[in-house]
Amino acid sequence: MAVIASTILLATEYRSPRLDSVRTTLSFFIDPLKYLVDLPTVLFQHATDSVSSYSALKKENERLREEQLIHQTRLLKFASLEKENIRLRALLENSFKLGEQVLVAEILSVNMAPYENIVLANKGTRFGVHSKQPVLDANGVVGQVFRALPFSSEIMLITDPNHAIPVQVNRNGLLTIAVGSGKLNQLNLPFLPNNADIRPGDLLITSGLGGTFPPGYPVGVVDDFTPQPNRSFASITATPKAMLDRNRELMIVWSNSTPVPLISKQTVKETDTAAHPDE
Amino acid sequence: MNKDSGLSRIILTIALAMCMRIAPLPGTIALLNPDWVLLALIYWTLALPERVGIFHAWTFGLLTDVLTGRLIGQYALAYSLVIYICLKLHRRLRQFPIVQQGLFIFFCLLLSHLLLFWIKNIQHPSQLQLSFWLPVFTGTLCWPLVYTVLRFIRLA
Secondary structure (H helix, E strand, O other): OHHHHHHHHHHHHHHOHHHHHHHHHHHHHHHHHHHHHHHHHHHHHHHHHHHOOHHHHHHHHHHHHHHHHHHHHHHHHHHHHHHHHHHHHHHOOOOEOOOEEEEEEEEEOOOOOOOOOEEEEOOOHHHOOOOOOEEEOOOOEEEEEEEEOOOOEEEEEOOOOOOEEEEEEOOOOOEEEEEEOOOOOOEEOOOOEOOOOOOOOOEEEEOOOOOOOOOOOEEEEEEEEEOOOOOOEOEEEEEEOOOOOOOOEEEEEEEOOOOEOOOOHHHHHHHHHHHOOOO | OOHHHHHHHHHHHHHHHHHHHOOOOOHHHHHHOOOHHHHHHHHHHHHOOOOOOHHHHHHHHHHHHHHHOOOOOHHHHHHHHHHHHHHHHHHHHHHOOHHHHHHHHHHHHHHHHHHHHHHHHHHOOOOOOHHHHHHHHHHHHHHHHHHHHHHHHHHO
């Protein structure tokens, strides 16, 4: 009987998302265990935080302040660049997407399945997280939400063998797809011909095709390009930009799916003045 | 030992096994991490066959599915089959010396791993490395430990 029941369950879940509610209910029993396993790491961090010396804290504070200053000045430039971009796009009669909301989540140090690059984050549907949301860290794209439970969510990293992400070479706009390799420090680009214009050191950014990932975020850096004359595609590998094995903090992104409507040259001026009424 | 505390002990040990299942271990050791939940379930079936049965195995299997983020029913299927065999053979198994018991455990773990492998391959055919089978061996090696600890807990 149990065999029949589990086979039916397996078949249903394989075909449809109808069992999500069952999973949600069961996760109420299971999620405390995940947090329990994570507890030693959290406690250790607290302990190190509380015994770190005053001078070390002060040094770190100074460093962070400097960093913040640098970022802020860069952001100043960014605002004007964004406006310029909107204007240029308006000239090309193109729409522009903006406005992304982020939620900071933390990785639970839990090992779910050794052969999959899936991590667990401590924010779930209670915070409005849903599946297929892009996840970033301070350096680049981390992955996407694979399954959202009430108190936690499973995040598939871009290096998972079952994950593919549409990317673009930042230098020349060449579009391709980066597939995970199963190793935390390697992405494969299996669909580029031998004569493709790509070289080691090229930055790969998200292209925004496919709709899951917002365009323009760094994904990785090409580190090896080997043409294979006897095959139709070259062998290209890249290193992810995000610190997949080191970071504990992640950002879950809500990208604004409705683009800013097409604007004519006239309305650009209007929106500019509307955006800065104080000028 | 009264009935109530017995059940709570079983649930507690299996919860502990689940924690060990998802414990964050460094790279290579993570590949060796055996299926603690199944080992604990096997022990309790052999020790208290009238209390722990296929229903428990199935329920804890479902919970393990959610725990490790698999298709629901995968571990439930594997665990209930293994526990069915254990229930059928528990009288004989109790008489076995530890080595022979270990051999039986090896086949139990292998069976459950085979089922998981098979389901995974239906889902998306992927080449798994040979190290996928390592937890079967480490599980067998861990059996005497699990046996002693759980026996201590049962008789305490």
